[in-house]
Amino acid sequence: MQNSIFDPAFQADPIPAFIHTVMAQEAVLAASVSGGKDSDAMLRYLVKLHQAQGWRGNLLALFCDLGRIEWAGVTAHLKRLCAEVSVPLVKLFPKRSMIDEWQHRYETILSKQEDKPFWSSSAARYCTDREKTQTSNKFLRGSAATEKPFWSSSASRFCTKHEKTQTADKRLRQHNFVVCAIGIRAEESSGRARKPRYQVRDDIASVWYKTPKTCKSAEEKEAWAEQAFQKWLDSGRKGRFALTWHPIHHWSLEAVWRYNGTSSEDVARRQALYRAGKIEQAIAGFPCHWAYVSGNSRLSCAMCVLASQGDIFNGAKHNPWTWAELSLMEIVGGWGFQQGRWLASLSQEVLKRSFQQHDHLHQRLIQLGLLQPCHPTFAKQLLQSVSSDCLALWTQYAFLATAQVIADYWVAVTAEDA
Numbered sequence: 001m002q003n004s005i006f007d008p009a010f011q012a013d014p015i016p017a018f019i020h021t022v023m024a025q026e027a028v029l030a031a032s033v034s035g036g037k038d039s040d041a042m043l044r045y046l047v048k049l050h051q052a053q054g055w056r057g058n059l060l061a062l063f064c065d066l067g068r069i070e071w072a073g074v075t076a077h078l079k080r081l082c083a084e085v086s087v088p089l090v091k092l093f094p095k096r097s098m099i100d101e102w103q104h105r106y107e108t109i110l111s112k113q114e115d116k117p118f119w120s121s122s123a124a125r126y127c128t129d130r131e132k133t134q135t136s137n138k139f140l141r142g143s144a145a146t147e148k149p150f151w152s153s154s155a156s157r158f159c160t161k162h163e164k165t166q167t168a169d170k171r172l173r174q175h176n177f178v179v180c181a182i183g184i185r186a187e188e189s190s191g192r193a194r195k196p197r198y199q200v201r202d203d204i205a206s207v208w209y210k211t212p213k214t215c216k217s218a219e220e221k222e223a224w225a226e227q228a229f230q231k232w233l234d235s236g237r238k239g240r241f242a243l244t245w246h247p248i249h250h251w252s253l254e255a256v257w258r259y260n261g262t263s264s265e266d267v268a269r270r271q272a273l274y275r276a277g278k279i280e281q282a283i284a285g286f287p288c289h290w291a292y293v294s295g296n297s298r299l300s301c302a303m304c305v306l307a308s309q310g311d312i313f314n315g316a317k318h319n320p321w322t323w324a325e326l327s328l329m330e331i332v333g334g335w336g337f338q339q340g341r342w343l344a345s346l347s348q349e350v351l352k353r354s355f356q357q358h359d360h361l362h363q364r365l366i367q368l369g370l371l372q373p374c375h376p377t378f379a380k381q382l383l384q385s386v387s388s389d390c391l392a393l394w395t396q397y398a399f400l401a402t403a404q405v406i407a408d409y410w411v412a413v414t415a416e417d418a
Contacts, residue, residue, distance in 0.1 A: 067097025
């Protein structure tokens with residue numbers, strides 16, 4: 001914890017006076033964490049701020065575990081971080097894991113299109129680039145394909161809504177006065193840049209305080225939050241008042257790394273060591289999740305529909321079982337994981353990385369305390385929660401056979417298109 005909360009680098013946009021007013025009334029502060037660098041920095045910052053300002057409401061960290069699509073070691077990292085800053089970690093589980101949610105969506109869409117010809121569906125209209133249109137049509141013929149995509153996307157982020165927001169809201173409803181802090185930054189995208197610094201959390205706030213539909217801009221939503229809060233106080237605190245707050249909205253990437261106790265230069269140095277096979281030197285002492293050292297620019301799901309090409313490649317190589325399961329879903333469902341990019345096309349990249357490399361990495365992570373060894377009860381829990389088809393992929397021989405089938409299928413399809 002090398003950075004002061006009063007460091008000028010973090011005061012270009014100081015904490016809004018309204019947030020100080022709210023927190024002075026003893027609101028519960030729930031920090032939404034994922035294991036990524038932004039939420040790590042936000043939690044470290046909030047702990048110092050909470051102490052410095054003397055806020056008396058409880059502070060806790062919420063983590064929504066998305067199941068087998070998470071990067072290995074996320075839970076271990078968050079437990080270590082929360083122990084470091086003395087904040088309780090509340091681990092939450094959605095109704096379905098992320099992969100199971102996609103599978104459920106696939107089955108739901110398929111059940112509603114019985115007796116419809118797949119080749120006359122909206123698939124051709126959805127596919128805009130030549131490669132995806134031709135490849136998609138190849139997969140569609142003779143397969144149990146859906147007429148529309150079942151994956152989430154930038155335009156349909158039900159993964160965030162169903163898996164994270166709704167799950168967190170269920171826990172937040174235990175409090176009548178709560179602020180949920182989320183570590184998004186304006187620098188990440190134009191959409192996030194337009195987000196308000198704070199707003200009423202409409203899904204759980206009582207009806208009297210929900211944001212009117214006429215409030216469109218960030219400024220209007222912030223103004224309404226202030227008005228609604230006063231209304232709540234004037235009512236004698238009737239009902240539930242809840243806010244969403246973005247504490248590091250104005251921070252730069254370098255500010256995030258600095259607050260975590262590292263820098264872009266240090267990350268680049270560690271990534272070079274990792275590529276050279278010096279895993280212990282690369283990872284030891286790194287304050288954030290090891291996925292950044294392995295080459296990722298962001299830490300979200302191991303395979304994320306919004307990930308960059310580099311992160312998709314890195315995720316596939318380091319999470320081969322997840323890659324294989326999702327690639328099979330592509331082939332059966334007829335839709336690429338990302339528009340214009342199929343995970344199945346990465347089969348050769350995945351097969352280049354041997355099981356010996358994976359085993360060596362996992363052993364090093366366990367020795368460094370970044371990954372928990374499997375508990376004897378894990379197999380029992382796995383059998384209860386994962387289908388037998390998925391379990392088969394977790395054996396080395398079955399995985400290699402499956403990956404080779406995916407590779408051969410992709411080669412055949414692209415060769416015919418050419």
